[in-house]
Amino acid sequence: MPLSTPVPAAEYxxxxxxxxxxxxxxxxxxxxxxxxxxxxxxxxxxHRAIEGISRRMLTRTLRVLETDGLVAxxxxxxxxxxxxxxxxxxxxxxxxPIGAVAQWAxxxxxxxxxxxxxxxxxxxASRGD
Amino acid sequence: MPLSTPVPAAEYxxxxxxxxxxxxxxxxxxxxxxxxxxxxxxxxxxHRAIEGISRRMLTRTLRVLETDGLVAxxxxxxxxxxxxxxxxxxxxxxxxPIGAVAQWAxxxxxxxxxxxxxxxxxxxASRGD
DNA sequence: CGGCATCCAGTTCGATACTG
DNA sequence: CAGTATCGAACTGGATGCCG
Numbered sequence: 172m173p174l175s176t177p178v179p180a181a182e183y184x185x186x187x188x189x190x191x192x193x194x195x196x197x198x199x200x201x202x203x204x205x206x207x208x209x210x211x212x213x214x215x216x217x218h219r220a221i222e223g224i225s226r227r228m229l230t231r232t233l234r235v236l237e238t239d240g241l242v243a244x245x246x247x248x249x250x251x252x253x254x255x256x257x258x259x260x261x262x263x264x265x266x267x268p269i270g271a272v273a274q275w276a277x278x279x280x281x282x283x284x285x286x287x288x289x290x291x292x293x294x295x296a297s298r299g300d
Numbered sequence: 301m302p303l304s305t306p307v308p309a310a311e312y313x314x315x316x317x318x319x320x321x322x323x324x325x326x327x328x329x330x331x332x333x334x335x336x337x338x339x340x341x342x343x344x345x346x347h348r349a350i351e352g353i354s355r356r357m358l359t360r361t362l363r364v365l366e367t368d369g370l371v372a373x374x375x376x377x378x379x380x381x382x383x384x385x386x387x388x389x390x391x392x393x394x395x396x397p398i399g400a401v402a403q404w405a406x407x408x409x410x411x412x413x414x415x416x417x418x419x420x421x422x423x424x425a426s427r428g429d
Numbered sequence: 430c431g432g433c434a435t436c437c438a439g440t441t442c443g444a445t446a447c448t449g
Numbered sequence: 450c451a452g453t454a455t456c457g458a459a460c461t462g463g464a465t466g467c468c469g
Binding site for chain 1: 315316317318319320321322324325327330331366367368369370390393394396397398400401402403404405406408409411412414415416418419
Binding site for chain 2: 450
């Protein structure tokens, strides 16, 4: 019954790898992780550092990372309130794998660009020449 | 003028890293790449192997990978037609970085799961206890 | 300062049906 | 066998406004 399937969608925890990959690519996660890898940041500090991000997305991103245990959130009972975010050991351990992909991307970025230019708009077309 | 910005959205090629990450996480790419890393596959062979994927998405995924130069597509003029997909050297070179992330995900998957369980539904709540 | 709730546009993905 | 085309549902991400 494809018309009334209440499938929650997000049921498929396919494999942990895909799960992790999807999380990283929610557009800001990687950037936030990279920044926090350098030093702890305050909420608005991150907001200014990334600059293109909305408060909504920054909060969401941090929440996910916190929930997954990659980022720690510490509240200082000052006035006005201050909140600091930093990488947990688990978060730090993830910088390595990220780095591997990052290095590959940087190293082969031009190859991909070149391939795209060749493929252009008709990747499968003009194939049976 | 935030009310009439015609921003095409998809203009920001942020950094090659984010770009690559987003590509990988389109839900099927990683899986396809992993399968092709083992051996060449025919179109329907991939379709059967993944099983949850629709033809539409399989085709799109393969197109992107082909356009980016990670996968090669070869048509055999048989009847009925046969098409074989295989990793290019660039695609093969990417198995390493993917492996790094994959290994991390497998190794720390339970930690993430545990963190999520702890955080539960109130990650930020009950923090000032 | 830090954060959440609501609304809304753009994109992604699946189901389905049709072609060579 | 190997796709392509179209539609609609779901998800993502941004803008805005209110609260502690």
